[in-house]
Amino acid sequence: MDHASAPLAGELTEPESRHLAPEEVLERLDSLSVGELRRLRLIEQRRLAGTDFSPGLLYQEAVCQALVGERHCPREVSFVAFLAQSMKSIASHRRKALSRQVPTSKVDGSGNLVDLPIAADQLDPEETLIEREAADVVAEIYKLLEGDDEAQLTIMTIADGKKGKKLRDELGIDQARFDYIMKRIRRAVAKKHPKGWPT
């Protein structure tokens, strides 16, 4: 199983009283509604890219880690959001582990080992490749939403690091409008990236 750091939901190791006890985790797990399970399935689906998890296994890993106490659900966090966050974190760790196996060299036609072309001023070739791939995906997402200025502006503001109320204020919209825009973004992205993106 996996591990994590940083004070994110699902990754804390503070006193038990601040987190759900194992029997409470079981209780919450058994109480998930059909709607919540569907949301988790949709979120799992778009976290699979770049991992070797088949559908269902990422969710299984998240549940398993919660049950054995490798990840703790803070009391103030909804259990569904905790599982979503755990899946995100587990997938991210898995991607990183797999990316370490990505070759930065290849065998050429004559059988010689040659380095893949990477900018010479970069210190970490692996990180450079990942960043380049991410830049391509960002450009592609803007293109997917061509003609939808509102959606493009929203993505631009999110990419700028804004969240929650600050994000909506910057866009000058209310929550309902924001939800509607996000729905359009979600659907456009899902068509091109049904399993999310591998970064």
Added chain:
Amino acid sequence: MTNKRKSTDELRDLSDEIDDSILGASDAEVSEELASLGIDPEKVAAEMGAIAQEAKRLAGKSRLASAKDAVSTFRSNPPIAPQGDRTALRSRLQRMRSGRPGGNDGLMMAARKGKDMSASDEEGALDDLAQLEALESEDPEASKE
């Protein structure tokens, strides 16, 4: 002047917003989006339930394996009481036996039909007592229970 953010950070933030929007979406929207990905929303609950059952089984197995490891580690490194401590333990054992209601520790001797402890029984009891004291020193609260 602001530094340009990394594309990986931009994508991460967008991905997080999409997850949040899924959590806040209506049931109808979620079902529709699952269907568009070729996932039958009607089957999702049963499938996720089965996956959770499997996770419970695996978690139980994992906890059992950890417990076995802990016991085996403890047994492979039993606390060895030095000779001086052993004398103190022997006195403690004697006190425990004589202090028991009904006199000659009927409980411990039940298996021997009331006869005295053999030398090897006593050595074994001293080992057990040493382990018990080691546990108590690891968890002082346990001795109060």
